Amino acid sequence: MSIICSKCGGTHIMCEAMIEPNTKKFDHYTDESFLYGWCNDCQMGTILTDVDEVKNDMKARYRVFKESYGIEPQYANCRIAWKDDGKEEDVRIMLSAELAEDDVFYNCNSLSGLLSLAECGKEDFIITQCYSFAMRTEKERPEQQTFEYEVEGKTIIMTGKKIIDFYGEHYGLSEDEMKRYAARNACLVKYYKESDIPLLDPLLVKKLLDKEKLMEKGETENFKLQLFFLWHVTIQKEDDTCHKPFRYVMDARCLDNMQSFGRRYVTLEAALLHCLNGFNENANIPDRYSSTGEYISKQI
Numbered sequence: 001m002s003i004i005c006s007k008c009g010g011t012h013i014m015c016e017a018m019i020e021p022n023t024k025k026f027d028h029y030t031d032e033s034f035l036y037g038w039c040n041d042c043q044m045g046t047i048l049t050d051v052d053e054v055k056n057d058m059k060a061r062y063r064v065f066k067e068s069y070g071i072e073p074q075y076a077n078c079r080i081a082w083k084d085d086g087k088e089e090d091v092r093i094m095l096s097a098e099l100a101e102d103d104v105f106y107n108c109n110s111l112s113g114l115l116s117l118a119e120c121g122k123e124d125f126i127i128t129q130c131y132s133f134a135m136r137t138e139k140e141r142p143e144q145q146t147f148e149y150e151v152e153g154k155t156i157i158m159t160g161k162k163i164i165d166f167y168g169e170h171y172g173l174s175e176d177e178m179k180r181y182a183a184r185n186a187c188l189v190k191y192y193k194e195s196d197i198p199l200l201d202p203l204l205v206k207k208l209l210d211k212e213k214l215m216e217k218g219e220t221e222n223f224k225l226q227l228f229f230l231w232h233v234t235i236q237k238e239d240d241t242c243h244k245p246f247r248y249v250m251d252a253r254c255l256d257n258m259q260s261f262g263r264r265y266v267t268l269e270a271a272l273l274h275c276l277n278g279f280n281e282n283a284n285i286p287d288r289y290s291s292t293g294e295y296i297s298k299q300i
Contacts, residue, residue: 003050006081006128009120010041015048047081047088049128054118058130062111065133073133075104076114080125088128093117145175147183156187167258185258192224192232193255199224200233202299205272205292212268227278229256235271238264252279 002011015037018027037048058076065073075094082089091105093114106123108114118127145160160178163186167173173182198204200223208221215221215237225231233252243249246264248271253260261279265271269292274280276295277287289295 003048004120005037005039005042006047006049006120006126007044007083007086008039008042010039012040013046013048014038014040045086047086047128049081049118049126051118054127054129055115058111058115058118061130061133069135071135074135076133077131078117078127079129079131080105081128082125083120084124090131093127145178147178147187149184149187151188151191154191156191158183158186158190162186171258185253189232189253189255192253193230197222197224197232199226200272200275202296205276205296208272209269209292215268224255225252225275229254229259231255231261233275235268237268250274 003013003015004011005013015029015033017029017033019025020027033048035047036045038044039046062073073095075092077090078093079088079090081087094104094107095110095114096107106117108117114127114130117123117125120126143159143161143164146157147160147163148155148157150156160183163178163182164171164173166186166189167182204223217237217239220234220236222232222234225233231252231254233250235248235250238247238249243264245266248265248268249262250265250271251260251262252275263271263274265274273287273289273292273295276289276292280287289298
């Protein structure tokens with residue numbers, strides 16, 4: 001197969017070459033002769049590609065990978081040229097549709113399918129270079145998964161990559177840990193961040209204290225709390241026969257990192273005051289507010 005225009009597949013093309021000016025004798029092509037040329041069919045500058053050379057390089061790299069590792073590679077790292085605008089892009093192309101992931105550019109069923117992409121076929125791109133073949137790493141597998149949870153009737157979807165980013169690389173989440181708890185926690189945080197749950201302020205503190213006597217056992221109140229980080233807080237009225245003298249339990253979840261906090265309280269005011277004082281439990285650090293009334297008066 002001849003050298004072709006990556007846009008139309010035509011062979012009526014021209015490229016730069018080294019010519020002896022006195023004899024007009026061709027000497028050789030420059031290293032970048034096929035990176036950019038002219039297509040007489042398109043009547044425009046275009047990327048040129050040597051289809052046979054690209055295919056032979058693919059086959060050679062594929063053979064070396066199998067001989068070195070004794071297994072079939074899962075994907076190829078390639079450079080493509082878009083037919084519409086001629087722009088180039090480095091992409092990952094999977095060799096099996098069963099391994100399809102959200103961050104994979106394209107899926108084909110075999111090496112022959114990959115080789116066909118080096119020709120000017122029906123796709124809107126053409127492979128102009130194959131860098132290497134590889135396997136997904138232990139780290140990549142959980143990153144490329146998609147997790148879905150329903151929170152209060154709303155479906156939350158997150159990729160493994162976003163979950164790992166939330167926990168931090170240093171946490172070293174395993175695939176099993178992600179399935180058991182990390183994905184659910186990250187989905188909850190995403191839901192709370194995007195929800196219109198009110199922020200705790202003087203008006204909300206007063207409102208919650210005013211309705212305390214009307215709270216039924218098992219009833220909950222939710223709000224966001226802005227400290228150094230943003231938190232989501234749930235306070236639930238408990239059955240006081242189970243945890244006397246405590247009647248309220250608080251569950252707080254940081255929305256900027258993986259911190260969480262939980263305590264039981266005798267009164268709702270004690271729970272709210274602990275929130276307003278940033279969950280302070282250090283006896284050497286004085287609380288900012290001695291009561292919710294002081295907080296309300298200072299804020300007003």
